[in-house]
Amino acid sequence: MPTTCLTGRHDKHDVYAEQCPCRGVLDLxxxxxxxxxxxxxxxxxxxxxxxxxxxxxxxxxxxTQTLRRLEEAGFVDRTVYPAVPLHVEYALTELGAGVAEPLRGLRSWVERHLDELLG
Known part of the structure; x- marks a missing residue:
């Protein structure tokens, strides 16, 4: 990991740093x-x-692309069950469940404020 990502303040990553991998996670x-x-x-x-x-x-x-990216990042598990036709389930990992709360807050905020935003 590039050292340019660390702020020097308690070795925290800096999402504002151009080369910080945090940006990829934020983008996702x-x-x-x-x-x-x-x-x-x-x-x-x-x-x-x-x-x-x-x-x-x-x-x-x-x-499909979204679920693959979430699986690669560790937010979602994909389980394939041997059946005909193939049975595949997606579930949140512990990491995915952890990020679900702030995303739920964002979705709720948008729903509550949509009338104001549309003016």
Whole structure:
């Protein structure tokens, strides 16, 4: 990890530093489909089709990409069950459950303030 990412103040990472890997995580979490997918998974493990129905308007391609990125980052677990047809479930990891709370707060804030924002 580049040392330019550390602020020097208690060895904390600095999301404002250009080369800090924090930015990649922030980019992933600030994505609307990420925030919605994590929110949908707060209710428990779900299959791809159920997630796609819950996240109205998401294409299968974008949902697949979002779930892959979340899995690679450690926010989501993908479990494949041997069945015909193939049965795949997605669930939040402990890390994913931890980030679900602040994302829930953001989604709630947007819903509460939408009328003000639309003026």
């Amino acid at each position: 979490l600030a994505n609307k489909w990420t925030a919605l997918a994590i929110g949908a998974l707060e209710d428990g493990p779900q299959r791809f089709g159920a997630l796609q129905r819950r996240l109205e308007g998401v294409s299968p391609k974008v949902l």
